[in-house]
Amino acid sequence: xxxxxxxxxxxxxxxxxxxxxxxxxxxxxxxxxxxxxxxxxxxxxxxxxxxxxxxxxxxxxxxxxxxxxxxxxxxxxxxxxxxxxxxxxxxxxxxxxxxxxxxxxxxxxxxxxxxxxxxxxxxxxxxxxxxxxxxx
Numbered sequence: 212x213x214x215x216x217x218x219x220x221x222x223x224x225x226x227x228x229x230x231x232x233x234x235x236x237x238x239x240x241x242x243x244x245x246x247x248x249x250x251x252x253x254x255x256x257x258x259x260x261x262x263x264x265x266x267x268x269x270x271x272x273x274x275x276x277x278x279x280x281x282x283x284x285x286x287x288x289x290x291x292x293x294x295x296x297x298x299x300x301x302x303x304x305x306x307x308x309x310x311x312x313x314x315x316x317x318x319x320x321x322x323x324x325x326x327x328x329x330x331x332x333x334x335x336x337x338x339x340x341x342x343x344x345x346x347x
Contacts (some may be wrong), residue, residue, distance in 0.1 A: 212268065212275065212326050215333025216241045219261075222340045223249035238276070242268055253343055257336075264336060267329055274322055277312045284311060292316065 220234050220241055235244050242265050250258050277299045285296035298311040314322075 212271075212330045212333065213238060213241070215330050215337060216245065216268065218337035219245045219249060219333065219340060222337055222344060223252070238268070238272055242272075249340060253340065257339060257343060261336060261340070264329065264332055267325075267332075271322070271325060271329065273309065274312065275326060277309065278314070278319070278322065281312070289315075295319075 216238070223245055224234060233244070235241050245261070246265060250261060253261060277297045280301065281297040281299045283295055284298045287294050292315045294313055294315055296311050296313045299309050302308050
């Protein structure tokens with residue numbers, strides 16, 4: 212997911228050298244950067260599609276962060292399903308602590324599928340954005 216977002220961030224800097232020096236590394240900062248530097252340069256249809264993609268990233272970001280960067284702190288069997296608990300060891304500065312996240316294998320499969328679909332949409336959109344920026 213982040214690779215596709217990186218491509219969008221790079222697309223937004225193509226004709227803007229001041230933005231090129233500010234390209235961020237954190238996921239939340241990347242979405243903010245793309246909203247600020249790329250959305251204004253897109254046509255209405257493409258702008259609406261990118262807004263939708265960025266909203267999906269925002270919705271998945273906390274779960275994705277806790278699974279990727281968190282630590283497994285517990286596991287148990289709930290009937291036939293394995294239940295894992297993940298905790299984010301690094302907490303967001305100046306915000307309430309995030310509670311541990313409990314997931315099943317089915318939940319992880321769905322999260323993985325959602326992120327994979329989103330990654331494909333990001334790659335497709337990066338190509339669309341680059342084409343539109345080149346035209347303008």
